[in-house]
Every structure is written in C-alpha cells, then in structure tokens.
Amino acid sequence: MIKLKKSLVGADLIHPVYLKSLEYAILKQLNKFYSMKIKKKLPKSVENVLWSYDVNKIDLDLHKKLIISQVLNFGTRDATDWLFRSYGLEEIRKTAEQIPIGQWDRKSLALWALYLGIKPKLKLERVLNG
Numbered sequence: 001m002i003k004l005k006k007s008l009v010g011a012d013l014i015h016p017v018y019l020k021s022l023e024y025a026i027l028k029q030l031n032k033f034y035s036m037k038i039k040k041k042l043p044k045s046v047e048n049v050l051w052s053y054d055v056n057k058i059d060l061d062l063h064k065k066l067i068i069s070q071v072l073n074f075g076t077r078d079a080t081d082w083l084f085r086s087y088g089l090e091e092i093r094k095t096a097e098q099i100p101i102g103q104w105d106r107k108s109l110a111l112w113a114l115y116l117g118i119k120p121k122l123k124l125e126r127v128l129n130g
Contacts, residue, residue, distance in 0.1 A: 041086075045078040046071060060086070068095045073108045093118060 047055045049070040060067070064087065071083045072092075084092065097118040101109070104120065113119060 043078065043082050045076050046082055048076075049074040049079060064091075065095055065098065068092055069099045069103055072096060072099075072112050073103075073105045089116075092116065096120070 041060060042050075042055055042058060046067070050058065050067070053066070058067070068083065068087065071079045075083065087095075093116045096112060096116055097120055099120055101120050101122055109120065
C-alpha cells in the first residue's frame with residue numbers, strides 16, 4: 001500500500017481562498033452553459049409569443065404551462081409544430097385542460113378544444129373539483 005503525504009491528497013493542494021474562487025468560476029461557467037442550452041431550445045417563433053418574459057430565464061420544464069398556453073393562444077404554425085415536437089400531444093392535452101378559461105383567447109380556445117378534445121374549467125371549478 002502506497003502512502004501519500006497529507007499535502008498531496010485532495011483539497012490540501014489548493015489554498016482555501018483559491019478553492020472558493022475556483023468553485024465560483026465553475027458555477028459561473030455551468031450557469032452560462034445552461035443558459036445557452038435553454039436559449040438554443042426556444043426557436044424565434046416561440047420567443048415571439050413570450051414577448052413579456054425574459055426568454056433567457058425560461059425553463060422548458062418549470063415554465064411548461066406558460067409556454068403551452070402562450071403558443072396555443074398566439075403561436076404561428078412553426079411555434080405550434082415545435083410545441084408538439086417538444087412536449088407531445090398527451091402532455092399538451094393534459095396541460096391545456098388545466099389552463100383556466102380566462103387565460104384563453106376565445107377563438108384559440110374554440111380551435112384547440114376541438115383539436116385536443118379538451119374542456120377547460122373555470123378556476124373555481126378546478127379548485128372545488130380538483
């Protein structure tokens with residue numbers, strides 16, 4: 001068995017001050033990479049319907065309901081094609097049914113209710129019935 005000097009093992013090689021700045025630099029790079037990754041996943045046609053949001057901070061999973069709602073209400077054909085490729089019919093159907101009627105454009109609701117076979121509930125109905 002080989003024994004190493006304590007100074008050659010683990011974090012003892014790096015002074016604690018440098019270790020903190022190294023951790024900070026790594027986290028900063030990860031955050032930058034993650035932001036770029038998200039940016040690449042949102043096409044311009046989808047960014048256009050998210051006009052009042054910072055698209056650099058949009059998370060596809062965390063903000064799924066917002067993205068689906070905005071694209072179904074205001075999206076172009078390119079945006080809706082991307083939406084169905086990204087989330088799938090069942091996920092969109094399930095999420096769209098949870099969007100309160102007040103958040104729908106009247107004509108968009110008529111179209112998507114027929115296409116998806118959904119009947120969105122009033123917010124009060126969702127609270128009372130689940």
